[in-house]
Amino acid sequence: MQKYKRGHAEYRGVVDAPLEAVWELLTDWAGFERWWVKPEDGGRPGPNIESVTLEGDPNSVPRTRVVRHVTGSAVDEKLWLQDNDTKRIVYDMVFRPNPNGAVLRSEFRNYLATTTLDTLPTGETLMTFKSEFDVIEEADLNYMISLIERTYSDAILNGFRRYFARQKAEAASA
Template sequence: MSMRKFKRGHAEVRGVVDASAEQVWELLTDWAGLLRWWVKPGEGGRPGPDLASVELEGDPHNVPRTRVVRHVTGSVVDETLLVQNDETRRIYYNMVFRPNPGGAVLRSEFENYLATTTVDTLPDGKTLMTFKAEFDIVESADLDLMRSLIERTWTDAILQGFRRYFANAKTS
């Protein structure tokens, strides 16, 4: 029996959001509310397929809870919130890609994705979001490309989405 070989990966990004830590935390932990703030690729979000839907499995206040993220390509990702510490404003979650009958080769190269996000108040009242992930990829995959995909999701979709969401909230 031949075993697949893997490489270890790490990604990390930090960014500032012009909103209070309480507001950012509330939006972050609304696990089913992803589409409220997600920036579509055509609007400057991270490259790749757009999202088709997000469904919540589990009670919206219980841990663990899973959001099932469906892409327009047919690919599906389960993101399970494993830890939500409201005092320290830290979450841990994993991401598991379901087999995609339409392809999505890159997604089949990830294994053991575990991420954390922290939310911290800065002296000026803005919020620092810190994203970190550890993951394994099959040996033949391009580690720099995989790291870039993760980091672009954080910068181009999540941080940009949070920034737009709170900027729009201030002008409404």
């Protein structure tokens, strides 16, 4: 029987955009590729994304995005809660079996994440990412935590920042 250790990751950051605009982008579960930062562009380490597809209605809860990597590995990220009043989402991530053999982060199980948005007095939006998960006993728990926190900081938060910076630049040049 495999033994596991509990992990927790957390990261916060500010996006220079109004809360409602950040919320719209966050809850566009199929729009992942609009903001995702690739590893070669400074995103989190790991394989590039090949495609993202949505299973379910774009406005229903639950709904699942299937994130496929160039290695053939894939994950299902199922959105379980979308509270439009409190600006909180809760989702899990489950790794799909890969017939080609490449497995993405097989050390993880039971990944459950929460993202919340809050308006700051400056009009900017504070994004807070938290997750709980289990990792196999042999895995380096601190390394696993750092991978998740880098995903939050380097890929998601920076992706949102870049997305809204592009929006502002396009609006200014129009």
